[in-house]
Amino acid sequence: MNAILETAWQQAGFETPTEIQSKTFDLLADGQSVLGLAPTGTGKTLAFSLPILQNMQANAGLQLIILVSSQELAHQMQAALQPFVKALGMSQVVVTGNTNVKRQMERLKAKPDLVIATVGRLMELLNKGKIKIKPLKAVILDEADALLFENGADKLQMVFDHLPKPLQVGFFGATTSRAVTDFATANHIDFTTVDTRQKLVKTQKTEHLFLRANNNAKNVILKELSRQKSFYGMVFFRQKNQLIKVAHIMADWHVPVAILDGRKDSIQRQHALQSFRQHKINLLLATDVAARGLDIDNLTTVVNYDIPETETAYIHRSGRTGRMYKQGQVLTLGNDHDQRDLQKLLGTEVALKLVYLVDGQLTQERPSHREFKTTTGQSSRQAPGSGHSSRRTSEALKQSKKKQASRVKNRKNKGKPKRG
Template sequence: MHELFANRLVTIGFTKLTPIQEAVATPLAEGASIDALAPTGTGKTLAFTWPLLPNLQPGDGEQLLILAPSQELAMQSTRVIREWATLLDLKVLALTGGANVKRQIESLKKHPEIIVGTPGRVAELVHNGKLKLARLRTLLLDEADVLLREETADQIDGIWDAINDSEVQVALFGATEVDPTVAAGLFDREFERIDRRDVPMPTSITHEFWPTANDQRTKRLRQLASRKNFQAMIFFNTTKALKTTASYLAHEHVAMATLVSGDSSSTRAKSLENFRNGKAKFLLTTDVAARGLDIADLPAVVNFDLPRNGETYTHRAGRTGRMGKAGLVLTLGNDHDLRDLKRLVKVEIATTNGQEARRHDEPRESVQTTPRSATPDVKKKRLVSSVQAFDDAAAVVEAKPTPVKKVRPGVKKVEVVSRVDRFEKEKKAKRKHSKNKGKPKSHN
């Protein structure tokens, strides 16, 4: 590791590298093309930042290109890398879709050594001749399993054609395995597999399942929103369900933000900012938008919709409990969902009604209810007590003397007619009217 990096680590109190950080350090520094795998939350961004940056030459143009599947992940990686790049006088530029392309082109004229971007925008700039990659030394794919699928794979293929240099190092990083034949065919090389997924990281993530009817899940979120010091990413399978829930929470005055792939980059950036600084209690998102996001000390993740597969559950759960810290994963659903979930993942999942998980510092409601587990004798006693209380209250009302209204002199006393008598008189009047209808009126 570079001396400046080592000194920085001592300053911030970083004492031990994670397994993936140790495993990839030498191969990356020596220029090997690798396929690195490690669980989410194990510091993969720093794992490739520390070995690669010291090999770059300040002022020598674009030498490192890092591709990410989303704007958010690209911007997140940019912030992390820039902190270390400044120590070596290296410039970092983010090229993401949705941002102002003219400003990006102007920034490219400064020839930053490190570029972090999304495949679509990078491919566009390469195709238009605005981004030159003749000096590139390393191409790195973050969340490679996502990038090497269909459309993005075609975009990366176009970028690789523009590079056209077998000497360029290619590195694949992710938590999910990439088909080796796809990667080998695209880049025309064999990759050294470095798999650290079987090395356990210290973690204290709790997995819970809350039995909840489909039409009650939004109310569950409202219940969670009342907790103090609680924040969570809420995962949905569809944007439609996300927006419906967002409308409900907005009506309930719950502070929340949404992260949807169709929104503008500025809107998405603002949502993340509000969530990170605590202004938003919930961040409602889908798997596509939130892949690889790192929210420091995130207390919980909530599966509003059951993940479609075990891999998705793993990536969602990886947003909390990062780097060995405590975290909570809540899944909402019915009995059928619980059975499916147990087939998808191999973790211990506690089933709870949500009350046991209530924080100790929360006030409980003062209304007492009869628990379902109460014995028949206990229920009978409570019922008798309730009836007795009702009878006592009725007796008190009966015992009260009926107030007598005083009538002022000269004022005619008005006879009080009960509601039943009044209705009976009205009915009789209607029948009489109906009987006499059509008869000539008497003029006596």
């Protein structure tokens, strides 16, 4: 690392490089293509960017393109790289969908050294001839397997067909797939593989917890957790419809939440993320799209509202906490069958700990004393002050359902003339 980058590195508060950073630096600095695989939260962004930035010349035109899977990830990456880009006297521009394309075209006229882009918007700008790519030296595919899965190899191939050759290419992520190697082969990209991944249980200081809960009680659990000052959590859903339903229930219960899903425009999503990052809200509801690469400082808990479909999805969800080897916990909600299915999905390397919710706190100690229905909807024994009774839970859910029914009725009657 040259003196300028080393100074910026120290000023940013970094000390020792992570394994993926140290093992890929010389390879990328030498101009080689690399497949870099590392656990989530281990500094892959700086691993693939700093050695290439070091070889670039300021104000020499576009030399590096970084492709990402979402607008949120693009802006997050821009913020992470800005101290280093600025120190080198360079400039960067973000180009993503669902934002003003004319404004992005104006920014591109300044001939930035680095562009961070989503595939669709980059393709649009390339087709319009709005990006000068002649000096381009390198392209990075961040979360390469997700980019190929979400966009398809054909769409990504159309982007590559516009780019000059030869080209240094970096494929980075916490997981990979056959599609990545097939794409590299089709484009005659010879790469060196650097794999610093270990088994999930060994990669992070993260606890993997399971709380037995029926569907209705899951919402009560979220409400109880959000009331704890120490809780700062991200809740993942398989389906957008379920997320929207839970968001309405939380609103009925006056529980503030931030929402990250495709229905919101870019400004709304950025505002939601900002409110969450600033701890104005301690509960963020998101679909799996947000699991890829999103970096939230000091996130205490990831909650799986439902079981992810694959081990890969679980890895990317859980990777939002315990980043850079900090403490974290992943809490999955479900019934006995869900617990067995999840354990089977994760294998023997990850031991799920069964926990209970007592006074809003997660504990492995089973509540004792008289029988009652806890907020989980499971039969247990109540310790003093161990939570809501089933009657209170039932009443809260009934009130929420009434409000939802009222909203539906109002939407149906909207615009109809009043009788009488």
